[in-house]
Amino acid sequence: MGETLLHTTLGALRRDQLGMILPHEHVFVDLRTPDQPGYAEADTEAVVALMAPQLEAIKALGVTALVECSTGGVGRRADLDLVVSRAADFPIVVPTGNYREPWIPDWVREASEAELERWMLDELTDGIEGTGVRAAWIKLSAGDDGITPLEARILRAAARAAAATGAIIGSHTIRGRVVLDQLDIIAAEGGDPARFISIHTQAEPDFGLHRAVAARGAFIEYDNIGWVPVADSVDLVERAIAHGLTHQLLLSHDRGWFDPAQPGGGVPKPYDVLSREVLPMLRARGLDEATITRLTHDNPFNAFAR
Template sequence: MKSLVTTLGRFEREQLGLILPHEHVFVDMRTPDQPGYGEANAADVIALMAPQIEAIKAQGITALVECTTGGVGRRADIDLAVSRATGMPIVVPTGNYREPWIPQWVHEADETALETWMVGELTEGIEGTGVAAGWIKLSAGDDGITPLEERILRAAGRAAVRTGAVIGSHTIRGKVVMDQLDILAEEGCPADRFISIHMQEEKDFGLHRALVERGAWIEYDHVGRAPDADVLALVLRAIEQGLDRQLLISHDLGWYDPAQPGGGVPRPYTHLVDWLLPALDKAGVPAATIGRLTRDNPFDAFAR
């Protein structure tokens, strides 16, 4: 039976309700070679981020997907501390971001070593925390995949085949996503184990349809960041064209930033429930479709 792998253990479908599939608890966008990269006290992160998570718990959110991966400050130990402090299951990724946010050891590792690392984190745990990764997060350059990014992608495809984990990629352009799917197909990884993150940035809607037709998930993660009217129009268009069974929606917000004094000022994860869901209801979207977007799709995409 499929289950969601989180900081608080495995959860089956009937144990969960609303799931936010793309948020951040902790992010450091400095490159890994910078002084102080990824450094923070867990208690400070809890103090800043626990109120944000308590707010979404009050809305009925039952799990949150952490999208901070290797290269941009992933701290599974901090995710675990925040999760325990709030009782919120958090789904943590393995994998690594794109260039130049790639640490030296990844530059030097071959595909087999990277695959072994990802599989280890997905099955045994991350960096001694006891937290198993729930999915694989990576990225690709806006203008195309570099050789190093391809090496990471191929390793991720092999790890996904071995574990059933989904791969999510920060990829701005649909044509690059198509290239990623071609590479994954060569590794035997099916398209339904791939999420095209930030798909709202691709202005050619035909590519949204094309990715869904190939079997991939598409994600609109700009709720609360883009104008409400634009967000609603795009989600409604996807529903009207039958893409809703492979659509994920979220905010891409948060987060504690160790490069900022006191971790910066977090942006809440509440707008989806506060505004988008009532707006969809008012627009006549059936309750079953809204439930699919907020409960079934996130579970089906990330569970393994």
């Protein structure tokens, strides 16, 4: 076994080179479908001017890396992530994979499972689109009402690529019962449900399903910090800890970002609410530093490193 490393825009980093990691954010994202005019197009200098200060701000708060969650279909631009990362001297963790329908480009729709697996393997091992940035993980999604045949094909290919590399799969999946279906597919392909992140777990109102997903070994992610009252986030974190989910819990904002559909890229939402508000409230309520370190340092590294 080789050394466990987190692959970033600034190279592969060891655990001792990193501290707090934000596991679900966006630097650049385009939520228009890939067939729309101007999709994922932007002036590089404009992206750097808007987003490098956002990274510098959290770097000053002690955050040491950020996970970019924009995947294929929603404007992933590893080249822009790389330029912004270098400008701020701040590591960004980039995925391979593709989003759900209707954000699936024609080439993915027409590709075989074997071709999709090879594409993901290439990006995980050799790098993304000539940038030299190696994908660290696989980002997917599934429909709110259930996984479609096309989404299942992408997931099966992802499960094989993940098993071959040790990379984790993260999926934007709103319903816990659909997450359990995804875990069944991964297991059937010989994958490891413990190498899966249930993204947006907080959107599932049944806390019993949070526990059911975690019982399969997967990470659960509460990533709406800053979108809801701080006390609501703190209450949910405390509930998860009380039910023994500390080692599988990820916390982030799902904020940012440069949006090429908006004039000037829009107005970014800072990535600082966890550091400035949620963690202080958790400390004030008695959460110990070892647990905070586990949630904000160890769990993200354990999830995304391979």
